[in-house]
Amino acid sequence: VAKILITSGPTREYLDPVRFLSNGSSGKMGAAMAAAAIAAGHEVVVISGPVAIAYPSAARVVWVTTTEQMRDAAVEHFPQCQGAIAVAAPCDFRPVQIQAQKIRKSGSRFAIEFDETPDVIAELGRMKQPDQWTVAFALETEDPVSRAKAKMRAKRADLIVLNPPAAIDGDTCSVEIIGADQSITPAHGPKSLVAQAIFQRIETELLGPRARSSR
Amino acid sequence: VAKILITSGPTREYLDPVRFLSNGSSGKMGAAMAAAAIAAGHEVVVISGPVAIAYPSAARVVWVTTTEQMRDAAVEHFPQCQGAIAVAAPCDFRPVQIQAQKIRKSGSRFAIEFDETPDVIAELGRMKQPDQWTVAFALETEDPVSRAKAKMRAKRADLIVLNPPAAIDGDTCSVEIIGADQSITPAHGPKSLVAQAIFQRIETELLGPRARSSR
Numbered sequence: 001v002a003k004i005l006i007t008s009g010p011t012r013e014y015l016d017p018v019r020f021l022s023n024g025s026s027g028k029m030g031a032a033m034a035a036a037a038i039a040a041g042h043e044v045v046v047i048s049g050p051v052a053i054a055y056p057s058a059a060r061v062v063w064v065t066t067t068e069q070m071r072d073a074a075v076e077h078f079p080q081c082q083g084a085i086a087v088a089a090p091c092d093f094r095p096v097q098i099q100a101q102k103i104r105k106s107g108s109r110f111a112i113e114f115d116e117t118p119d120v121i122a123e124l125g126r127m128k129q130p131d132q133w134t135v136a137f138a139l140e141t142e143d144p145v146s147r148a149k150a151k152m153r154a155k156r157a158d159l160i161v162l163n164p165p166a167a168i169d170g171d172t173c174s175v176e177i178i179g180a181d182q183s184i185t186p187a188h189g190p191k192s193l194v195a196q197a198i199f200q201r202i203e204t205e206l207l208g209p210r211a212r213s214s215r
Numbered sequence: 216v217a218k219i220l221i222t223s224g225p226t227r228e229y230l231d232p233v234r235f236l237s238n239g240s241s242g243k244m245g246a247a248m249a250a251a252a253i254a255a256g257h258e259v260v261v262i263s264g265p266v267a268i269a270y271p272s273a274a275r276v277v278w279v280t281t282t283e284q285m286r287d288a289a290v291e292h293f294p295q296c297q298g299a300i301a302v303a304a305p306c307d308f309r310p311v312q313i314q315a316q317k318i319r320k321s322g323s324r325f326a327i328e329f330d331e332t333p334d335v336i337a338e339l340g341r342m343k344q345p346d347q348w349t350v351a352f353a354l355e356t357e358d359p360v361s362r363a364k365a366k367m368r369a370k371r372a373d374l375i376v377l378n379p380p381a382a383i384d385g386d387t388c389s390v391e392i393i394g395a396d397q398s399i400t401p402a403h404g405p406k407s408l409v410a411q412a413i414f415q416r417i418e419t420e421l422l423g424p425r426a427r428s429s430r
Contacts, residue, residue: 012239015236017356017380018238018380019236019237019238019306019307019308020237021230022234022235023233023235024227052241089233091234092318092320093234093318101357102355102357103307105331109311109328109329109330111327111329112329113324113325113326114325114326139317141232141233142316142317168233
């Protein structure tokens, strides 16, 4: 039995008390990964941004709103876990200033300045110990396979799952699982089955050998 | 029996294929208003932005994403309706440019220029005929009652419902219903009951007399 951290859902970066930057991530793939890990007998901590779906009742869920909160929660829980699967789609940008009151219509154009947010899975990659592993997800709109491979290196991930923008909020998806050896396994179908295929590769390549060598 | 248009949920204004500006509106209050109108025997068309909740099966639902799409759908359906209840929280701003590819991290700050979007309920207010009515919702973080009254005039609404930011995505809410005579009726509790209270006031002040005078 391993303890596995799963980040899931979008994050929100507020501009004012009402408006935020986000994306359409629904948490469905995170919930499916949690279900696959639990079905394989593992313990799961889900760090989730705001979503409407329910996670498996056997998972412990830590709710967050912003990317910084997701980073903080992930950094706090990762040392107690054997690995992390970063299914979440955290906002990469946040407004430099959050307005205390609703931004009012002025009748004219205006500009908002954005900063980058922390890179959650890259931070876990930097802090991971030799007996720990990380799995990243990449959603690319240009040159996807080579960008995903570059991301895997930059984030020091042991596996990366490449999914297309069409996967967002859908019930099915079509992904490519890329390993450290650069081999690519495609998986397609309902998210529950795709999650099982991804988790199968995690068990074979990461969980089995490392669990054996480190315990 | 009247045909009633209800706008509901948030809208999304995309910055690129993945990221968008939005707000936390869940569609729960729109669904509760639709249920109250249907329970009172009326026909309902819901124009909804992306939400995870289900609308009453007796309602016709038109799905939209952006504020402009919500405006277009509302303008198309309003002439066949006796009144409109604008529960939706459309984005008031949209990026001047939508990037064709995901905005990439550059390591530095950047600015995005925003424009105002169409004001859906104000457009319905401008096009309404003497036998039609509109109900606006206002969510204000400063000086709420006087701003709500100013909005009612600016949008030519016959009633305005003032709800606090805390109402967003909650199951209960606390609102103030402000009529053309400036009288304020508070309503508080589960959204289903608050929707019934609002709909009661619509029936008494707008639906009853106008339905009688115009039919």
